[in-house]
Amino acid sequence: MTVTNQVVAVVPAAGIGSRMRCDRPKQYLMLGNKTILEHTLQALISHPAISRIVIALSPQDKYFRQLPVANAPWLTVVDGGTERADSVLNALHTLNADDWALVHDAARPCLNHKDVDTLLRTMNHSEVSGGILATPVRDTMKRATEASPETQAVVDKTESRERLWHALTPQLFPAGALRIALEKGLQRKLAITDEASAMEAAGYRVALIDADPANIKITRPADMPLAAFYLQQLHTADRQD
Numbered sequence: 001m002t003v004t005n006q007v008v009a010v011v012p013a014a015g016i017g018s019r020m021r022c023d024r025p026k027q028y029l030m031l032g033n034k035t036i037l038e039h040t041l042q043a044l045i046s047h048p049a050i051s052r053i054v055i056a057l058s059p060q061d062k063y064f065r066q067l068p069v070a071n072a073p074w075l076t077v078v079d080g081g082t083e084r085a086d087s088v089l090n091a092l093h094t095l096n097a098d099d100w101a102l103v104h105d106a107a108r109p110c111l112n113h114k115d116v117d118t119l120l121r122t123m124n125h126s127e128v129s130g131g132i133l134a135t136p137v138r139d140t141m142k143r144a145t146e147a148s149p150e151t152q153a154v155v156d157k158t159e160s161r162e163r164l165w166h167a168l169t170p171q172l173f174p175a176g177a178l179r180i181a182l183e184k185g186l187q188r189k190l191a192i193t194d195e196a197s198a199m200e201a202a203g204y205r206v207a208l209i210d211a212d213p214a215n216i217k218i219t220r221p222a223d224m225p226l227a228a229f230y231l232q233q234l235h236t237a238d239r240q241d
């Protein structure tokens with residue numbers, strides 16, 4: 001794959017944010033003077049390698065059209081699907097097969113450009129088919145026993161954290177190969193929770209890029225003050241660069 005092929009950002013933003021337990025989908029919660037989604041879109045479109053973003057929105061989304069970015073010329077909107085993978089697949093149908101798809105969660109606004117630069121360099125590595133931002137696990141990992149929501153969770157066993165990483169986003173793959181891998185993974189009813197899992201199931205090698213753990217996915221209420229802090233740190237660093 002050559003670097004002249006276009007890099008298109010794909011942003012799955014059709015979730016309801018149930019774990020955030022708030023009055024709107026979490027991507028529309030405010031962080032400072034913008035919504036989480038606006039911060040994420042800005043982090044992507046301000047990178048020099050990204051000229052277009054395809055965003056997947058819920059067909060019932062009533063918030064997005066109120067945002068100034070809704071009419072951006074570099075933005076294509078598609079319908080999201082039942083699962084995140086369905087939303088990504090719908091977006092991929094608007095890309096050329098030889099585009100590079102840089103898939104990034106709407107719920108991850110604290111993305112820094114240095115990590116994107118490192119990820120883009122995997123496009124030139126012949127021994128992998130793409131790559132993902134990731135961070136090594138730091139804590140001891142416990143597997144719980146089967147339990148009902150009412151019972152106290154107890155440890156079944158301690159899992160080895162040897163070579164164990166948290167997968168983050170963006171995840172970068174050739175759009176054509178990713179589309180086929182996602183279609184096959186969904187047909188096989190595999191648990192496709194990120195793009196890499198579909199590519200792995202299709203037999204591809206995926207690079208792990210050791211990235212800034214500040215690139216958190218805002219999932220639960222406790223993530224909001226942390227994301228606000230990391231965004232402030234990012235903007236301070238940008239002003240100093």
Ligand SMILES: Nc1ccn([C@@H]2O[C@H](COP(=O)(O)OP(=O)(O)OP(=O)(O)O)[C@@H](O)[C@H]2O)c(=O)n1
Nearest residue numbers: 012013014015016017018019082083084106107
């Ligand atoms: N059918 C879906 C489900 C999720 N997403 C997006 O995928 C990203 C990561 O998903 P997650 O953090 O799980 O978001 P939600 O599904 O909204 O959260 P929850 O699981 O708490 O409902 C989010 O930007 C979300 O908007 C999507 O585009 N389409």
Ligand SMILES: C[C@](O)(CO)[C@H](O)COP(=O)(O)O
Nearest residue numbers: 084105167168169193194217
């Ligand atoms: C894609 C992802 O952010 C990588 O960690 C994660 O799999 C999304 O999972 P979710 O359950 O859809 O939030």
